[in-house]
Amino acid sequence: MNHTLSHQQIERARKVIPGGVNSPARAFGAVGGEPVVIDRGQGAYLYDLDGNQYIDYIGSWGPQILGHRHPQVMQAISDALAKGTSFGAPCAAETEMAEFLCEAVPSLEKVRMVNSGTEATMSAIRVARGFTGRDRIIKFSGCYHGHVDSLLVQAGSGALTLGTPSSPGIPKGCTQDTLSLEYNDCQQLEETFEKFGSEIACIILEPVVGNMGTVIPDKEFLQTCRDLCTKHGTVLIFDEVMTGFRVAFGCAQSLFGITPDMTALGKIIGGGMPVGAYGGRADIMAKVSPDGPVYQAGTLSGNPVAMAAGLSTLKLLRDVNPYPHLELMGEKLAAGLTAAAQAAGIPHQLARVGSMLTLFFNQQEVKNYSISSQNDTSRFAKYFHGMLNRGIYLPCSQYEAMFISNAHTEEDLDKTIQAAQEVLKEIA
Ligand SMILES: Cc1ncc(COP(=O)(O)O)c(C=O)c1O
Numbered sequence: 001m002n003h004t005l006s007h008q009q010i011e012r013a014r015k016v017i018p019g020g021v022n023s024p025a026r027a028f029g030a031v032g033g034e035p036v037v038i039d040r041g042q043g044a045y046l047y048d049l050d051g052n053q054y055i056d057y058i059g060s061w062g063p064q065i066l067g068h069r070h071p072q073v074m075q076a077i078s079d080a081l082a083k084g085t086s087f088g089a090p091c092a093a094e095t096e097m098a099e100f101l102c103e104a105v106p107s108l109e110k111v112r113m114v115n116s117g118t119e120a121t122m123s124a125i126r127v128a129r130g131f132t133g134r135d136r137i138i139k140f141s142g143c144y145h146g147h148v149d150s151l152l153v154q155a156g157s158g159a160l161t162l163g164t165p166s167s168p169g170i171p172k173g174c175t176q177d178t179l180s181l182e183y184n185d186c187q188q189l190e191e192t193f194e195k196f197g198s199e200i201a202c203i204i205l206e207p208v209v210g211n212m213g214t215v216i217p218d219k220e221f222l223q224t225c226r227d228l229c230t231k232h233g234t235v236l237i238f239d240e241v242m243t244g245f246r247v248a249f250g251c252a253q254s255l256f257g258i259t260p261d262m263t264a265l266g267k268i269i270g271g272g273m274p275v276g277a278y279g280g281r282a283d284i285m286a287k288v289s290p291d292g293p294v295y296q297a298g299t300l301s302g303n304p305v306a307m308a309a310g311l312s313t314l315k316l317l318r319d320v321n322p323y324p325h326l327e328l329m330g331e332k333l334a335a336g337l338t339a340a341a342q343a344a345g346i347p348h349q350l351a352r353v354g355s356m357l358t359l360f361f362n363q364q365e366v367k368n369y370s371i372s373s374q375n376d377t378s379r380f381a382k383y384f385h386g387m388l389n390r391g392i393y394l395p396c397s398q399y400e401a402m403f404i405s406n407a408h409t410e411e412d413l414d415k416t417i418q419a420a421q422e423v424l425k426e427i428a
Pocket residue numbers: 116117118119121144145146147206210211239240241242243266267276
């Protein structure tokens with residue numbers, strides 16, 4: 001594969017953009033080599049500047065569940081654009097979006113639109129603190145909730161990939177009230193509540209983790225989070241920025257039957273445009289300005305073009321119901337990758353929920369951060385590049401989930417499995 005134009009472009013970008021990228025997760029930091037620069041996407045495929053085609057398993061890190069350039073989404077964006085790009089005043093589409101979200105996700109009684117997943121989690125935490133009058137928060141090691149100061153403690157995703165789980169530039173004061181616990185560990189959680197229960201404003205967690213690779217919650221763990229929050233008057237926040245409308249139309253909370261007090265959303269609900277949202281119980285959301293005293297704002301929040309992209313995506317998900325198909329595709333890909341790793345004799349684990357999955361190079365089932373940090377990341381780097389060279393675009397880190405879209409065909413999966421068979425044999 002020729003990457004001349006991509007490499008020239010990245011070299012040029014590095015002179016004016018840190019690392020040549022606008023988000024470190026894209027930088028190939030953990031796998032080495034140079035990122036490819038994307039020119040366009042169509043359906044399940046990406047095309048780089050040199051004209052190479054890739055089967056895309058990143059889907060813009062989650063949002064593109066319908067594939068790139070779905071015609072109805074493109075049309076909705078174009079119709080909204082014809083009326084203008086931003087008004088800084090209420091528009092009808094944002095109400096329609098809020099109504100849609102509240103209907104699809106019953107734990108949402110009120111929602112506020114923002115512009116990214118980071119804003120959604122940051123704001124949800126502020127509201128939870130304002131509502132409870134408490135400062136302490138609980139997060140779990142290896143979960144990533146965006147680059148929020150108080151949450152960049154043992155964070156997953158790029159922070160884990162690049163080995164900076166706690167970032168410089170964050171004053172101690174911002175993280176002194178953050179308790180970072182082990183995912184899926186009920187006992188540690190119970191002990192923490194025994195000690196600090198009356199001081200804890202919220203628990204925030206990914207109800208299925210994507211950001212230390214895919215980690216599946218024990219039902220008991222989610223139930224313990226719920227019970228302890230109820231008992232201690234603590235707000236349970238599900239960060240469904242990644243899992244929302246990905247693992248099920250009703251989000252992970254519907255899949256596991258656990259109702260959070262607040263939910264953060266992003267990615268899919270923006271249909272590829274910059275969108276986030278947070279919401280939950282009406283009594284908690286009543287604290288949000290201008291109804292209440294907790295300040296949170298945004299020049300571009302509820303942007304009409306972004307609302308149009310998101311709404312058309314969500315309506316397609318409701319009407320087409322791709323989830324049974326995505327489940328079958330996920331099952332097929334997981335089985336193919338597992339068989340390929342087995343045939344090559346490579347120690348591995350395959351974790352999957354619907355169309356979100358990770359092939360871990362690990363001897364043990366990955367239940368938490370301690371186990372995930374033992375992944376064979378140098379093997380992953382070889383796997384990644386072998387796949388890229390065969391036109392398969394995987395997340396460039398072992399600590400990420402891959403996503404299948406509704407545009408992927410069985411033939412795409414067959415090609416991917418075939419490539420994995422070749423690559424895994426080579427690197428065994
Ligand atoms: C679970 C989760 N929460 C929050 C975020 C932050 O979202 P954003 O990158 O849109 O700020 C991400 C992804 O980045 C995520 O995966």
